[in-house]
Amino acid sequence: MSEFLADFDTMSGFGATANGGVERQAGSEADGLTRDWFRMWLTKNGFRCRVDAVGNLFGSLEWIEGAPHVLVGSHLDSQPKAGRFDGAYGVLAGAHAATTVAERVAAGKIRPAFNLTVVDWFNEEGCRFSPSLMGSGVFTGKFTAEKILDVVDADGCTVRTALRNIGYLGADEPPMCKAYVEIHIEQGRVLEDEEISIGVVTANWAVRKYRVRIRGEQAHTGATLIEDRRDALLGAAQMIVATREVASAFPPGVVLTSIGKLTVEPNSPVVVASDVVMAVDIRSSDETTLAKAHELFLQARTDIEARGEVSVDVESGSLRPSTPYHRAGIELSESIADGLGLSARRMLTRAGHDSINLKDLMPTVMLFVPSVGGVSHSEIEYTEPEDLLAGLNVLTGVLERLVVEGLSSEQEQS
Structure with a gap:
């Protein structure tokens, strides 16, 4: 030993x-x-x-x-x-x-x-x-x-x-x-x-994984008024919060959600982000519960896009069943x-x-x-x-x- x-x-x-x-x-x-x-x-x-x-x-x-x-x-x-x-x-x-x-x-x-x-x-x-x-x-x-x-x-x-x-x-x-x-x-x-x-x-546990792209419009951070911006990073932040709220909609420990990777373009300190790609992960031991969490996630995506500043596309998704x-x-x-x-x-x-x-x-x-x-x-x-x-x-x-x-x-x- x-x-x-x-x-x-x-x-x-x-x-x-x-x-x-x-x-x-x-x-x-x-x-x-x-x-x-x-x-x-x-x-x-x-x-x-x-x-x-x-x-x-x-x-x-x-x-x-x-x-x-x-x-x-x-x-x-x-x-x-x-x-x-x-x-x-x-x-x-x-x-x-x-x-x-x-x-x-x-x-x-x-x-x-x-x-x-x-x-x-x-x-x-x-x-x-x-x-x-x-x-x-x-x-x-x-x-x-x-x-x-x-x-x-x-x-x-x-x-x-x-x-x-x-x-x-x-x-x-x-x-x-x-x-x-x-x-x-x-x-x-x-x-x-x-x-x-x-x-x-x-x-x-069953798990759903998604690749999500948020599209905005590149602009100057020092010259562009807030009301004129289409900030993809703001949309990404909203998606991050919304994804955590999906987990919070269920009893503790029933659903786990995370966003573990972001790719930001152009990723400059003085440029409003034009494009963000994120990896999203939602898990549950119960596939019916996971299906409900999936619907909440898709609704959150629709709600964020409806605000008019960014587009949010679920480019791919996969399901690993329990x-x-x-x-x-x-x-x-x-x-x-x-x-x-x-x-x-x-x-x-x-x-x-x-x-x-x-x-x-x-x-x-x-x-x-x-x-x-x-x-x-x-x-x-x-x-x-x-x-x-x-x-x-x-x-x-x-x-x-x-x-x-x-x-x-x-x-x-x-």
Whole structure:
């Protein structure tokens, strides 16, 4: 166990920030260095490494030729000035759990029926390149590799170029997989507040995402009268307030709304903004409630435009529905935690994870460990070492059972 914590500290040095976090956005130099270290770790520990067309990195342990694989992992990329646990914990924990399973196979203590692969999904975060969940989206057939490789960042760099620059523009075929497991920090404070060791995820919150453009008219800030202005940034401010008010129209915690990114043109201190593009996010555990929030949001857009100063266009929108995780995986995880003397509770995930894509394709398990204060996407994000190790123990137990017995693919859900 001390080896895991030491490896995690080493890995956290790549892209480290002055305030204890990391910054390794997808396809960046820091992302590449982290992946290089992890790939060397995998190779040293007997994994066969391969990289697919969109940079997903797979490390496989193969005992039975032609048998499908149990897949475990998460992502190494981060948000800007982010925490070191989000995603990265799940990748390294998956690798360490896999080596423990391999040791038990080598010692003759278990007989595998399936092979085992660890994965680092490319661009889960979606901050440099959009959309998020990119690598797992291609793996599950939700996006094509060619479409993703042509996506550009704010500086005009394509995913293809970024992957080539860091040495992860691959051409390998991914392994054939039968089940997927992911462990992650909670990114909330339910487990901490209730003093629970392990969260067993039963479903994801539904989410709507929008790209909204507010158009005004460029003018001189020092010479143009207020009544003559068509200020796109004012319209954006009104949309920001209105979007928060959508959440306030429901009981606390039922709907979450945010606007996390603005692009302002021409973005000069002495020019009235002519154009603002914003990313809007609305979430709820209940899809009927989310539909009501969606209608309130669209009405707010209409009301702001009716004031006559700006136009407000919803240029694109997407819906990620709430869908359940497989019951057999939920019950297995609870059984493993109980056998280790660890408390566990069923819960939803408000945040998006690669497992949300995978569970549409195969039986999937999602586990949480506590986050101190519920803080995430921040340099002060933290999870106690004992919680990291408790999660690693549960993950190891789940993987061992899956490698030996598999997981029912029947769609009986919780």
